Amino acid sequence: MKMLTNIWRLILFGFLCTVFPSMEPMRTGAIKLHRTQPTERISGSAGDVLDDDPVGRLKVFVYELPSKYNKKILQKDQRCLTHMFAAEIFMHRFLLSSAVRTLNPEEADWFYTPVYTTCDLTPNGLPLPFKSPRMMRSAIQLISSNWPYWNRSEGADHFFLVPHDFGACFHYQEEKAIERGILPLLQRATLVQTFGQRNHVCLKEGSITIPPYAPPQKMQAHLIDEKTPRSIFVYFRGLFYDVGNDPEGGYYARGARAAVWENFKDNPLFDVSTKHPTTYYEDMQRAIFCLCPLGWAPWSPRLVEAVIFGCIPVIIADDIVLPFADAIPWEEIGVFVDEKDVPNLDTILTSIPVEVILRKQRLLANPSMKQAMLFPQPAQPGDAFHQVLNGLARKLPHDRSMVYLKPGQKILNWTAGPIGDLKPW
Amino acid sequence: MKLSALHQSYLNRRNNIFRGQAVDPSADGAMKSPAAVFWLALHGLCCLVSLILGFRFSRLVFFLLFSTSATTNLYTVPLQQVAEEASGGSVLHFSSTPAVNQELPVNKTAPRVVVGRHGIRIRPWPHPNPVEVMKAHRIIERVQREQRAQFGVKNPRNLIAVTPTYVRTFQTLHLTGVMHSLMLVPYDLVWIVVEAGGASNETASLIAKSGLTTIHTGVKERMPSLWADRHRFEAKMRLHALKIVRDRKLDGIVMFMDDSNMHSMELFDEIQNVKWVGALSVGILVHSTNVGESSLSDVQKEADNPVIPVQGPACNSSNILVGWHTFNPLPLKEKSANHIDDWGMVLPRKLEWAGFVLNSRLLWKDFSDKPEWMKDLILFDEVDDVESPLLLLKDASIVEPLGSCGRQVMLWWLRVEARTDSKFPPGWVINPPLEITVPSKRTPWPDIPTEHLTVDNSIGAQEQIGVVKRPAKAKGSRSKRSSRSRRKHEARTVETQVSEKQTKQN
Numbered sequence: 001m002k003m004l005t006n007i008w009r010l011i012l013f014g015f016l017c018t019v020f021p022s023m024e025p026m027r028t029g030a031i032k033l034h035r036t037q038p039t040e041r042i043s044g045s046a047g048d049v050l051d052d053d054p055v056g057r058l059k060v061f062v063y064e065l066p067s068k069y070n071k072k073i074l075q076k077d078q079r080c081l082t083h084m085f086a087a088e089i090f091m092h093r094f095l096l097s098s099a100v101r102t103l104n105p106e107e108a109d110w111f112y113t114p115v116y117t118t119c120d121l122t123p124n125g126l127p128l129p130f131k132s133p134r135m136m137r138s139a140i141q142l143i144s145s146n147w148p149y150w151n152r153s154e155g156a157d158h159f160f161l162v163p164h165d166f167g168a169c170f171h172y173q174e175e176k177a178i179e180r181g182i183l184p185l186l187q188r189a190t191l192v193q194t195f196g197q198r199n200h201v202c203l204k205e206g207s208i209t210i211p212p213y214a215p216p217q218k219m220q221a222h223l224i225d226e227k228t229p230r231s232i233f234v235y236f237r238g239l240f241y242d243v244g245n246d247p248e249g250g251y252y253a254r255g256a257r258a259a260v261w262e263n264f265k266d267n268p269l270f271d272v273s274t275k276h277p278t279t280y281y282e283d284m285q286r287a288i289f290c291l292c293p294l295g296w297a298p299w300s301p302r303l304v305e306a307v308i309f310g311c312i313p314v315i316i317a318d319d320i321v322l323p324f325a326d327a328i329p330w331e332e333i334g335v336f337v338d339e340k341d342v343p344n345l346d347t348i349l350t351s352i353p354v355e356v357i358l359r360k361q362r363l364l365a366n367p368s369m370k371q372a373m374l375f376p377q378p379a380q381p382g383d384a385f386h387q388v389l390n391g392l393a394r395k396l397p398h399d400r401s402m403v404y405l406k407p408g409q410k411i412l413n414w415t416a417g418p419i420g421d422l423k424p425w
Numbered sequence: 426m427k428l429s430a431l432h433q434s435y436l437n438r439r440n441n442i443f444r445g446q447a448v449d450p451s452a453d454g455a456m457k458s459p460a461a462v463f464w465l466a467l468h469g470l471c472c473l474v475s476l477i478l479g480f481r482f483s484r485l486v487f488f489l490l491f492s493t494s495a496t497t498n499l500y501t502v503p504l505q506q507v508a509e510e511a512s513g514g515s516v517l518h519f520s521s522t523p524a525v526n527q528e529l530p531v532n533k534t535a536p537r538v539v540v541g542r543h544g545i546r547i548r549p550w551p552h553p554n555p556v557e558v559m560k561a562h563r564i565i566e567r568v569q570r571e572q573r574a575q576f577g578v579k580n581p582r583n584l585i586a587v588t589p590t591y592v593r594t595f596q597t598l599h600l601t602g603v604m605h606s607l608m609l610v611p612y613d614l615v616w617i618v619v620e621a622g623g624a625s626n627e628t629a630s631l632i633a634k635s636g637l638t639t640i641h642t643g644v645k646e647r648m649p650s651l652w653a654d655r656h657r658f659e660a661k662m663r664l665h666a667l668k669i670v671r672d673r674k675l676d677g678i679v680m681f682m683d684d685s686n687m688h689s690m691e692l693f694d695e696i697q698n699v700k701w702v703g704a705l706s707v708g709i710l711v712h713s714t715n716v717g718e719s720s721l722s723d724v725q726k727e728a729d730n731p732v733i734p735v736q737g738p739a740c741n742s743s744n745i746l747v748g749w750h751t752f753n754p755l756p757l758k759e760k761s762a763n764h765i766d767d768w769g770m771v772l773p774r775k776l777e778w779a780g781f782v783l784n785s786r787l788l789w790k791d792f793s794d795k796p797e798w799m800k801d802l803i804l805f806d807e808v809d810d811v812e813s814p815l816l817l818l819k820d821a822s823i824v825e826p827l828g829s830c831g832r833q834v835m836l837w838w839l840r841v842e843a844r845t846d847s848k849f850p851p852g853w854v855i856n857p858p859l860e861i862t863v864p865s866k867r868t869p870w871p872d873i874p875t876e877h878l879t880v881d882n883s884i885g886a887q888e889q890i891g892v893v894k895r896p897a898k899a900k901g902s903r904s905k906r907s908s909r910s911r912r913k914h915e916a917r918t919v920e921t922q923v924s925e926k927q928t929k930q931n
Contacts, residue, residue, distance in 0.1 A: 178540065199537070225576075226576045227576040229573075230565070230569065230572065250542040250544060251542050251543075254538070259547065262545060263546075263548060268553060269557075269558060288564070288568055339543075343546050343551070344548070349561070350557040351560070354563075354567045357568065358568070361568070361571075
């Protein structure tokens with residue numbers, strides 16, 4: 001009798017083991033039909049994080065700064081609304097009318113300072129970062145003197161948007177940016193930035209990486225029929241040599257873009273050139289792979305465009321940290337190629353198994369993936385604004401011992417940094 | 426890259442930063458040791474030499490001294506050097522790894538990625554590898570197949586294409602077009618080829634090249650030579666094919682592909698949407714050869730508003746079928762062709778068969794779900810002329826308009842034939858090979874019926890007159906003259922003969 005019960009237990013155990021396989025942390029679910037096309041669910045490290053709703057999980061207080069920090073700057077140059085650094089402006093607008101906003105700073109979890117540091121543009125549209133440190137410093141002085149919340153935590157429960165090339169290092173040239181380092185006053189605050197590279201001075205622990213701004217309406221306007229067959233294997237449009245600043249190459253993009261050109265310029269599978277076609281967005285929708293190599297900085301709006309148009313991004317930037325890396329499994333969506341492997345790019349791409357490619361395309365087709373890369377006006381659920389709030393919500397609750405200072409304790413050094421930064425703005 | 430003055434100043438600002446950095450080490454070095462003075466002197470010498478030579482030769486020197494050919498990097502310059510260079514104003518300096526590390530806080534690991542000048546890696550043979558190109562093409566094909574499966578038609582049904590044909594000069598031309606269109610269709614299909622004058626080997630060998638599933642049948646009577654009779658006969662041949670569909674219980678969508686029509690690939694995707702009977706818009710191409718005959722005002726009108734007539738379903742604003750756009754032949758009746766090789770235009774009938782598609786189950790004898798508006802095929806055995814498939818229906822309003830309610834034209838109707846007496850090599854194989862090449866200008870077609878010569882072809886007429894004239898001149902050497910083959914000496918003798926004759930005449 002006992003033997004029989006034991007045998008039954010074994011059989012049941014074996015049955016259960018085969019029917020319910022072990023759960024892995026990053027598992028993509030079964031194919032779910034969305035509209036007419038099969039997509040796959042993207043599961044982040046904690047489940048379907050992209051679809052989380054931040055409302056109710058955090059409260060944000062928006063400081064009322066004088067308009068010289070935001071509105072007046074924007075009035076001087078309207079191009080700030082359309083260039084790739086426009087996220088700082090749209091985030092401000094979103095927060096002003098969002099449900100997470102609170103007018104009572106006592107109950108706020110996070111504090112937002114609306115200062116547009118990337119809006120001082122040259123005639124060609126490139127932002128000059130030379131006054132940004134002073135602007136930021138002046139804003140922080142203002143909030144620390146008018147409200148007690150900065151001094152309470154020395155900025156540990158404050159967040160700032162710094163979408164410039166190297167984030168809060170406030171310089172377009174990498175060596176200079178590394179030399180300056182992150183603005184000392186921001187060393188305890190949470191930075192929301194586009195720049196992300198592992199083991200780099202300008203990316204600090206706990207930062208949230210966001211995608212650069214790409215105009216959603218413009219991209220929607222160029223959508224073509226999904227039935228159009230994808231006939232371009234690899235597509236790229238952009239500079240290979242920055243002739244003005246680095247004529248021989250080797251400096252720009254760490255030589256990676258020049259390597260792409262020299263190795264693949266007469267390869268029929270690679271549609272790469274510096275020309276500016278009017279059908280750029282349409283061409284991306286007819287391509288299977290889109291190259292996203294680094295430039296002067298590792299990030300670029302190409303990643304956003306590739307995701308929106310369903311083109312698998314081929315990321316050529318060593319140690320890059322991609323947007324919302326804790327919520328989006330980029331390894332499963334894109335192809336990562338080391339800069340030293342660029343000469344073998346064709347071998348690498350042609351040796352990817354077709355099933356893997358099809359799976360990546362299904363993941364890219366997921367609308368929540370596309371939505372998470374955009375900054376639409378008005379805001380929609382699941383878009384980049386909400387992902388930023390989700391990221392902030394995931395950092396809650398604040399560790400009271402770390403965030404709030406004891407009375408009399410001072411960590412920040414208000415006189416650190418280059419002397420030029422200390423001048424009032 | 427166009428550089429405006431302001432942009433240039435911005436760039437100069439960027440470049441000045443570089444220069445600032447480069448100057449400092451050398452300035453510091455000068456204070457420190459005689460070795461540094463030596464380097465400064467060398468630097469000055471290099472500057473002078475570059476001023477004279479005009480390019481950055483010091484980089485070249487370093488490259489030649491320190492680069493190794495063993496590596497695959499053609500343009501590698503070692504990172505450890507600090508090369509100073511001043512020519513033309515902009516200075517680029519290499520940063521060495523230790524300098525970067527000093528910037529970092531102690532507890533961070535040294536970055537794998539270094540700022541500074543890197544080599545441009547080029548592999549020894551930077552050209553496409555054919556094996557990889559083929560792999561890539563297979564990937565592309567698979568992706569496109571997946572796209573079709575996702576966004577194209579789900580559960581595609583078989584196609585049954587019905588083509589009436591007969592052996593004549595242009596048969597190969599027309600049938601090849603239809604055949605290649607069918608070969609591109611991504612769905613399963615059966616091609617029923619009905620031939621007038623019996624199934625012939627020529628047609629059989631032609632359609633066998635397609636690799637498609639074909640049913641080749643013949644109808645005993647030959648194709649009539651009057652266009653009106655020919656339209657009637659084609660309808661009869663199509664009914665014959667429909668009987669085959671009924672008898673063999675073929676399942677799918679029946680479409681009528683006349684051999685001289687042109688079909689676009691979107692047509693085959695659109696047809697899959699039909700439930701029972703569908704109608705499409707057909708563009709009618711009536712080729713007008715006699716433009717010169719029509720009055721000037723007509724020509725101008727045509728030029729202003731060149732609209733080709735379209736036959737097909739007509740819908741109201743809520744996309745419901747309300748009527749038919751048909752072809753009105755009356756204004757063109759005088760210019761139309763009667764015989765097959767007439768020079769006029771060939772006019773279609775009111776509604777061509779080609780613009781309709783049927784579900785093959787409608788034709789089956791004992792199909793339980795057959796709708797009551799479908800007449801039985803047996804009723805049409807003795808009927809002389811079935812003008813369009815609408816006659817097979819009791820109620821024409823159930824027809825489904827396809828192609829966004831007839832707004833898209835996906836097929837075009839055309840009838841073009843060669844002269845009845847035109848000769849073509851059987852199977853279009855020239856065997857035995859031609860020995861004599863005769864310029865076509867000099868051979869008048871025999872037995873031209875004179876009524877076919879119009880005033881328009883005055884050039885042609887002159888040609889003929891010219892041809893008639895010339896033989897009088899050099900009649901004797903005409904045959905030899907025409908053989909302009911490789912034998913040169915013969916040509917020379919011919920010419921000497923002609924010149925002799927000319928001198929004689931002169």
